[in-house]
Amino acid sequence: MPALTRVPRGSLTDQVIDQLRERIVGGQFPVDQRLPVEASLARELGVGRSTVREALRVLVHAGLLESRQGDGTYVRARHETDAALRRRVLKADVINAYEVRRAMEVEAARLAATHRSAADLARLHELAAARDDAAGPESYRRADRALREHVVECTGNPLLGDLYRGVVDPLRSAAAGLVDEVDLVRDDPARPETADLVRAIADQDPRAAADAAARHMDAVLRVLTVMLQAAPIRRHS
Amino acid sequence: MPALTRVPRGSLTDQVIDQLRERIVGGQFPVDQRLPVEASLARELGVGRSTVREALRVLVHAGLLESRQGDGTYVRARHETDAALRRRVLKADVINAYEVRRAMEVEAARLAATHRSAADLARLHELAAARDDAAGPESYRRADRALREHVVECTGNPLLGDLYRGVVDPLRSAAAGLVDEVDLVRDDPARPETADLVRAIADQDPRAAADAAARHMDAVLRVLTVMLQAAPIRRHS
Known part of the structure; x- marks a missing residue:
């Protein structure tokens, strides 16, 4: 079976997306939990804040995360x-x-x-x-x-x-x-x-x-x- | 019913995402069609190429588009x-x-x-x-x-x-x-x-x-x- 959502390889954003997605699917970030703030995720993952922001945006659009204005980013679903x-x-x-x-x-x-x-x-x-x-x-x-x-x-x-x-x-x-x-x-x-x-x-x-x-x-x-x-x-x- | 995938308002990328999504859902970009190249989409939508690139990435991850290396971006599904x-x-x-x-x-x-x-x-x-x-x-x-x-x-x-x-x-x-x-x-x-x-x-x-x-x-x-x-x-x- 070919990978169905292949994106240009080696993109840092894609790696961050995959890591966050794994934590959601794996349950380390459970549904309804608020995610750590951008700066803290960036530090932990060793990437820039703009990379984290872009990854979060993808996962919001995928329906896994939900961005609540003035509050933070929450896990909305475990699977796409x-x-x-x-x-x-x-x-x-x-x-x-x-x-x-x-x-x-x-x-x-x-x-x-x-x-x-x-x-x-x-x-x-x-x-x-x-x-x-x-x-x-x-x-x-x-x-x-x-x-x-x-x-x-x-x-x-x-x-x-x-x-x-x-x-x-x-x-x-x-x-x-x-x-x-x-x-x-x-x-x-x-x-x-x-x-x-x-x-x-x-x-x-x-x-x-x-x-x-x-x-x-x-x-x-x-x-x-x-x-x-x-x-x-x-x-x- | 609240909007379920609300993202910070006014983001240019989100507007581009919405416009591309509408064309896919509306059938103007039918399944299996290759999308115009980034530069041409950017020109048509009046935004920068990096904005288009980010929007395409979101839609690839959502499964609506597929990026084929060295070939281009194709419509893979009409609905998420x-x-x-x-x-x-x-x-x-x-x-x-x-x-x-x-x-x-x-x-x-x-x-x-x-x-x-x-x-x-x-x-x-x-x-x-x-x-x-x-x-x-x-x-x-x-x-x-x-x-x-x-x-x-x-x-x-x-x-x-x-x-x-x-x-x-x-x-x-x-x-x-x-x-x-x-x-x-x-x-x-x-x-x-x-x-x-x-x-x-x-x-x-x-x-x-x-x-x-x-x-x-x-x-x-x-x-x-x-x-x-x-x-x-x-x-x-």
């Missing part, structure tokens, strides 16, 4: 796929984003039923129990989210995982109020979809797993549609 | 989502990428059956006829591709369309030989999935449409798995 997807999803219609999420939840459920290991299943049962025991909406939402992310992990498909997070995370952070309400409605204990999903993955029944995930997402989409009709202004774009 | 997805998909396992493609083809079929207009359906029938009449593998593949992309268009979900192309296009261009062979196997006239898909979309039957798309992708994945076992070296990563 995340950053690009985030921008794209935030411009999308909320219903469209949920339809994409449905595509991935259903396929994840199907693949999880096929590929989950015994350890995956033990963890799934733990997460389902934590979700059942959650006290209050905030801890319920956290537990529900952990369970669904684990189902995606069980597929053994990291590309699906990246795309799933790339679509779901910006929906959570951008339309937080909206998504929270939808998630609360999901909490209805009369709705058995999630228990069905866990059981189907345990039974290694891909069809039943996909079906449970589809029923869950259809319920979420129905709630979302009603809410958007009541408050159309909250619909993206 | 495309560019970032392309990089990610090219690093992924081929089977994983096809699993993601399956998720999107199935959901697209389901939504197309629900949302397609009368004009969409007329076009779908045209494309299906062109596929049936295709002479030779190359024109068959082109027709098959046009039909599947049209199904995604029928959903009225542009986010799904972007992600679909972002996953499928790099698979086509990177693993061209492999994908071509898979596509040829798809050509088996004894396999009725595509006719079923078209009929289900015509009948506005989302369940039958999703089922036909799923059977099609399962057949493709079976072929792909056998081929990768025969030639494991062609598997990505």
Whole structure:
């Protein structure tokens, strides 16, 4: 595979870009952290401040960093796929984003039923129990989210995982109020979809797993549609 | 929604970046076209060559442009989502990428059956006829591709369309030989999935449409798995 973003070799700026990018991807500069100031980065990397400034600009445009006026430069995303997807999803219609999420939840459920290991299943049962025991909406939402992310992990498909997070995370952070309400409605204990999903993955029944995930997402989409009709202004774009 | 990639205002480089980006997104600089040389861009935009050089560097790193040593700068992708997805998909396992493609083809079929207009359906029938009449593998593949992309268009979900192309296009261009062979196997006239898909979309039957798309992708994945076992070296990563 050829290097896809080859730039003229030996450029100092490119080396600085690569070093900063590595620290972001590697997690030494975690998301939401403020970067050291230009002068300190320049000293540490042994280059001029203008080189650092140019490298930061590239990484801001790539969506990895965010420059907050009068405050500093913050890490916004760990991967460029995340950053690009985030921008794209935030411009999308909320219903469209949920339809994409449905595509991935259903396929994840199907693949999880096929590929989950015994350890995956033990963890799934733990997460389902934590979700059942959650006290209050905030801890319920956290537990529900952990369970669904684990189902995606069980597929053994990291590309699906990246795309799933790339679509779901910006929906959570951008339309937080909206998504929270939808998630609360999901909490209805009369709705058995999630228990069905866990059981189907345990039974290694891909069809039943996909079906449970589809029923869950259809319920979420129905709630979302009603809410958007009541408050159309909250619909993206 | 706040601007997500805000950079210090008034920077000349940022203005040049925005102008070049607009021409790429707007299609005035189409994919695979070579850009005018630095001096000519600088003259046209009324800025210095070093400003142009810095802007080009940012767009190379964003994946929109590609600098080919001793040749020039070419447009590599029209959108940053495309560019970032392309990089990610090219690093992924081929089977994983096809699993993601399956998720999107199935959901697209389901939504197309629900949302397609009368004009969409007329076009779908045209494309299906062109596929049936295709002479030779190359024109068959082109027709098959046009039909599947049209199904995604029928959903009225542009986010799904972007992600679909972002996953499928790099698979086509990177693993061209492999994908071509898979596509040829798809050509088996004894396999009725595509006719079923078209009929289900015509009948506005989302369940039958999703089922036909799923059977099609399962057949493709079976072929792909056998081929990768025969030639494991062609598997990505």
